[in-house]
Amino acid sequence: MTGPDRRRPVIALWNVAKDYAAGENVVHALRRVSLVVEPGDFVAIMGASGSGKSTLMNVIGCLDVPTSGYYWLDGVDVRTLDEAALAVVRSRKIGFVFQAFNLIPRTTALANVELPLVYAGVHRAERRDRAMAALAAVGLAGRELHLPSALSGGQQQRVAIARALVTNPALLLADEPTGNLDSSSQADVMALFSQVSQLGRTIVLITHEHDVAQYAKRIVRVRDGEIVEDVRVVPVGQPPPRHLPGYDPTVAVRVPPTGAVTAT
Ligand code: ADP
Ligand code: MG
Numbered sequence: 001m002t003g004p005d006r007r008r009p010v011i012a013l014w015n016v017a018k019d020y021a022a023g024e025n026v027v028h029a030l031r032r033v034s035l036v037v038e039p040g041d042f043v044a045i046m047g048a049s050g051s052g053k054s055t056l057m058n059v060i061g062c063l064d065v066p067t068s069g070y071y072w073l074d075g076v077d078v079r080t081l082d083e084a085a086l087a088v089v090r091s092r093k094i095g096f097v098f099q100a101f102n103l104i105p106r107t108t109a110l111a112n113v114e115l116p117l118v119y120a121g122v123h124r125a126e127r128r129d130r131a132m133a134a135l136a137a138v139g140l141a142g143r144e145l146h147l148p149s150a151l152s153g154g155q156q157q158r159v160a161i162a163r164a165l166v167t168n169p170a171l172l173l174a175d176e177p178t179g180n181l182d183s184s185s186q187a188d189v190m191a192l193f194s195q196v197s198q199l200g201r202t203i204v205l206i207t208h209e210h211d212v213a214q215y216a217k218r219i220v221r222v223r224d225g226e227i228v229e230d231v232r233v234v235p236v237g238q239p240p241p242r243h244l245p246g247y248d249p250t251v252a253v254r255v256p257p258t259g260a261v262t263a264t
Contacts, residue, residue: 008075010171010202011037011060016069018055018225029055030066031225037204039170041236042197044213045206047222053206054175056222060204061173062090074170091119095164097174101156103148103163109135110144113163120167134162138192154185161192165201172196174205178212190215190242197240215242 018030029052037043047053058064059071062078065086071078074093081089103112113131122130135144138158148156157177164172174193178186194215197203205216213219217240221229234241 007039009036009038009072010041010074011035011204012070012072013059014070016059016066016071018052018059018064019067028225030059033069033222033225033227035220035227035230037171037202038236039202040197040200042193042203042215042217042240043205044216044219045204045222046208046210046213046219048208051222052225053208053222055225057173057175057206060171061094061096062086091116092167093170095167095169095172097157097160097164097172097177099176099179101148101153101160101180103156103159105148108145108147109140109151109159109162112148112159113166116163116167130166131162134166135159137165138162152185153181154188157181157185157189158192161189161196165196170202172201172203174203176207177205178207178209186212194240194242198243215240217241 013033013035016030016033017028020027020029033052033056045053045056055064059066060073062073062081065078073089076089076093078086078089103109104115110128110131113134114127117127117130132141132144135141138161140155140158140162143151143155148159151159157180161172161177177193178189181189190212193203193205197215197217203216205212207213217232217234217236217238219229219231219233220227
């Protein structure tokens with residue numbers, strides 16, 4: 001298996017609707033949503049509570065299927081897939097980052113990052129190498145054997161980002177990833193997303209915080225289940241707005257526990 005195909009959209013939603021039955025009534029959580037996300041884009045999805053962000057995230061993440069419309073994820077028509085096939089697509093194509101980190105307690109950072117590779121059937125030595133490299137890439141070299149409880153919130157979220165990226169997914173999908181963090185850890189984690197974007201990864205990040213959306217190349221606003229605004233801040237092929245000046249991806253990059261990102 002190679003990495004994501006650079007020629008086709010990672011996400012193509014066309015006229016997607018999602019209805020929920022609520023007693024006698026129907027809630028139109030999403031109405032006619034169309035959205036194309038190209039490889040290398042960094043999209044922030046914003047909207048007030050109840051606007052449909054989580055529903056959209058669940059559809060994009062193949063955690064839920066649309067009531068109508070079309071969805072291709074990295075070229076796969078997800079409408080045709082049953083529950084088991086959706087689970088496989090999810091684990092192969094998407095790296096998830098959640099607000100609550102969702103690390104396994106009493107399990108080292110390294111074992112947490114190795115876990116998706118266990119599910120993918122990667123053998124032990126390669127698993128270890130890839131998980132070590134992923135932790136180094138998020139600035140946690142030397143902390144591989146720490147338990148989540150021994151790490152700060154920002155560091156735990158960095159472990160979760162390493163876990164999301166270790167499978168080399170087509171899409172990094174984050175739901176309020178800084179919602180549980182103080183402002184300095186928020187800046188630290190967003191600097192890491194910026195760096196990940198600069199390496200060419202495709203990111204969709206759901207947030208209601210303006211400060212967080214400032215890191216994205218494109219800002220999509222949702223209201224009452226519809227996309228009401230779609231603003232391109234930076235072209236897909238360029239670095240995100242808050243990037244390392246003169247950054248060279250061939251040079252190792254370290255993210256210190258707090259503060260600015262520095263190249264080493
Ligand atoms: P957001 O994440 O932006 O707060 P949601 O996607 O969670 O918005 O919700 C959008 C709308 O759909 C809301 O009106 C919500 O009450 C409704 N909704 C979401 N999930 C369900 C569900 N499982 N059953 C019924 N209504 C739902
Ligand atoms: Mg929500």
